[in-house]
Amino acid sequence: MPHSQPVIRARGLSKRYGPHAVVQDISFDLLAGETLVLLGPSGCGKTTLLKTLNRLVEPDAGTVEVQGQDVRAQRPEELRRGIGYVIQQVGLLPHLTVAENVAVVPKLLGHPAAQIQARTEALLTRLHLAPERYANQYPRQLSGGQQQRVGLARALAANPPIILLDEPFGALDPITRAGIRREFRELDELRQKTVVLVTHDVTEAFELADRIMLLDGGQVQQLGTPRELLFQPANDFVRRFFEAERLTLQLRTLQLDDLLIDLARSNDSEHINNLKSNQNIIQSNVTVQEALELLSAPLEARRAATTAHKTPAASSSAGAVSSTAPASEELASSPVLWIQHLANKATEQGPPAAASPLVPVTLPALMAAFGQAVQRLQRP
Numbered sequence: 001m002p003h004s005q006p007v008i009r010a011r012g013l014s015k016r017y018g019p020h021a022v023v024q025d026i027s028f029d030l031l032a033g034e035t036l037v038l039l040g041p042s043g044c045g046k047t048t049l050l051k052t053l054n055r056l057v058e059p060d061a062g063t064v065e066v067q068g069q070d071v072r073a074q075r076p077e078e079l080r081r082g083i084g085y086v087i088q089q090v091g092l093l094p095h096l097t098v099a100e101n102v103a104v105v106p107k108l109l110g111h112p113a114a115q116i117q118a119r120t121e122a123l124l125t126r127l128h129l130a131p132e133r134y135a136n137q138y139p140r141q142l143s144g145g146q147q148q149r150v151g152l153a154r155a156l157a158a159n160p161p162i163i164l165l166d167e168p169f170g171a172l173d174p175i176t177r178a179g180i181r182r183e184f185r186e187l188d189e190l191r192q193k194t195v196v197l198v199t200h201d202v203t204e205a206f207e208l209a210d211r212i213m214l215l216d217g218g219q220v221q222q223l224g225t226p227r228e229l230l231f232q233p234a235n236d237f238v239r240r241f242f243e244a245e246r247l248t249l250q251l252r253t254l255q256l257d258d259l260l261i262d263l264a265r266s267n268d269s270e271h272i273n274n275l276k277s278n279q280n281i282i283q284s285n286v287t288v289q290e291a292l293e294l295l296s297a298p299l300e301a302r303r304a305a306t307t308a309h310k311t312p313a314a315s316s317s318a319g320a321v322s323s324t325a326p327a328s329e330e331l332a333s334s335p336v337l338w339i340q341h342l343a344n345k346a347t348e349q350g351p352p353a354a355a356s357p358l359v360p361v362t363l364p365a366l367m368a369a370f371g372q373a374v375q376r377l378q379r380p
């Protein structure tokens with residue numbers, strides 16, 4: 001299959017229940033490895049739309065192609081074996097052990113027993129459920145968070161290229177929920193999959209989505225990247241939907257990369273003195289939120305983090321120090337020139353993709369640059 005062919009192609013999907021048009025003329029393409037989040041208020045049609053993808057709901061109009069094949073040409077059971085599905089209620093079979101629950105689909109597909117066992121143990125380990133402790137337990141012996149992880153392991157067991165998730169963290173308390181979401185985001189296995197996830201939680205959507213489809217009354221209000229929805233809302237509904245959390249979302253969405261032009265413009269003498277005397281050097285691919293946390297940390301913690309050229313907050317996401325990083329003497333002697341050099345490069349070529357140069361930055365300069373960047377990005 002050519003890489004650019006969508007893994008899921010939906011065209012003109014519509015569904016009514018009695019007088020209610022629950023899904024109205026929805027079309028989208030999803031490429032391999034993309035995560036699409038269906039977001040919107042309760043009753044807007046997210047779950048119904050998701051279920052049209054694996055034929056748990058038959059649309060009144062429209063088509064779905066999975067890997068180039070019309071889903072109506074496939075038997076529903078066969079289609080579903082190739083598409084992992086996780087729901088809020090988890091739906092583990094109570095009379096089967098954890099390992100047996102995970103093995104359900106591979107068994108149906110006739111995988112050899114030794115292979116199933118190896119895969120089950122590997123998945124449980126990766127999801128922090130030590131097999132020697134949990135494999136033979138029953139769902140009722142597990143916490144809600146552990147059950148969710150077994151549900152995810154079960155959906156991944158037969159290694160399907162597509163995973164559908166319906167409020168998979170919905171039943172969890174906020175702390176467990178944030179923890180599992182982080183594990184989920186960092187799971188290599190999932191990064192390669194094409195994922196459609198339903199949620200009504202805005203933070204969750206922004207953390208996990210490559211693109212968000214915001215729905216209301218069964219209609220797409222906007223389909224785009226989190227940044228597009230935040231800075232270029234298509235209509236008043238979209239604008240209002242993010243209003244309450246706008247600042248938090250902006251802090252978590254923008255990275256230092258996005259602020260280089262604004263940081264370079266700062267010629268405040270205090271800022272320049274700060275840069276020279278008290279350098280905080282941060283990788284440019286951290287979010288403004290992470291940079292603020294770092295710059296607000298006690299000086300010793302900051303020194304340790306910047307000496308290591310990695311922020312504690314960003315340690316999991318920050319990549320290797322880029323080859324464009326200057327020798328430290330060069331940075332020490334002319335931090336302002338260095339930041340201007342980065343900004344020029346960003347203007348010419350767009351933000352660096354894989355490379356994450358180091359940026360000298362101070363708290364006041366960062367706050368001012370953030371304000372300017374928001375203004376700049378919000379212009380139509």
Ligand SMILES: Nc1ncnc2c1ncn2[C@@H]1O[C@H](COP(=O)(O)OP(=O)(O)OP(=O)(O)O)[C@@H](O)[C@H]1O
Pocket residue numbers: 017020022040041042043044045046047048049200
């Ligand atoms: N089988 C059904 N029969 C009749 N009405 C249904 C059926 N399934 C869903 N609906 C209705 O369709 C609308 C959309 O439901 P859906 O579950 O898709 O919304 P949702 O956005 O996922 O909501 P939530 O976030 O509350 O789960 C709701 O008004 C719901 O009552």
